[in-house]
Amino acid sequence: MDAPEFDVAGRNVLVTGASQGIGEAIAKTFAAAGASVAICSRSMDRVGPVAEEIEAEGGTAFATECDVRERDDVEAFFAAAAEELGGLDIVVNNAGGEFVAPFEDISENGWDAVVDLNLGGTYRCAQVAGEYLRGEGGTIINIASVNGQHPAPGESHYGAAKAAIIRLTETLAVEWADDEVRVNCIAPGLVQTPGVAETLGIDEEAMPPREQTMRRIGHPEEIADLAVFLASPAASFITGETYTAKGVPRPGNSMSHDLGLQ
């Protein structure tokens, strides 16, 4: 069956933080759907092989080093991506990270680092994305977190930054509606990635049954599929929204369990 409303083939997609985890899955899923992708991380040694894998599968991928905390890097990445791919249609602001600590132990440096990576990186990339997408019918997808919707102990800095990303998404959707730019947000629950294994010490086998309705951790591809939908024509009347994917229907934070901080 032909379903052109879900088609992203031929679109040019930029994804930040795509050397592993959710960003890698988003890049590979868009590429498998026929889109061309431009991807970055702080290390070409880490993000280059992802582009090579996409190309080996017959896709089109451009990779470069870019630290989303640096304005010059971001501007250079967008310019190179637009040049390589022949313009940009879709931007996914995925790069992010955190460390877990009780609020009283978070130093000025620690607070600034987490807020600047998550919120500052999204601010910077969205602002530069606007130069390429406004008036062109493009779309932006910001990756927030359930921690931006519900409190999680030990994640005050990260939760505050992710909550701000949700509000930034809403504001940009309003400001850029007349420029034909849709701006949406995804708030994942716990998803199995190298970052989660490293930061939270959680792996799939170690997941307790807990009150998680679906009784399992999410997979990066399950976030990637949602990103492709939000970027597709099927989502043409959706802007300023945050879509949660956490495997549990009721209010609550699927990430707040078992961190030893409750």
Ligand SMILES: NC(=O)c1ccc[n+]([C@@H]2O[C@H](COP(=O)([O-])OP(=O)(O)OC[C@H]3O[C@@H](n4cnc5c(N)ncnc54)[C@H](OP(=O)(O)O)[C@@H]3O)[C@@H](O)[C@H]2O)c1
């Ligand atoms: N996994 C989850 O459970 C979960 C839940 C909710 C929200 N999220 C959000 O989803 C996004 C991806 O999470 P993940 O779990 O896939 O993370 P991850 O496994 O730690 O991967 C993070 C990616 O971002 C890149 N990155 C980190 N700092 C960067 C910087 N300054 N500039 C450019 N790239 C940078 C990393 O590449 P390099 O190290 O090579 O630079 C890596 O590719 C993040 O925004 C995270 O907050 C994740």
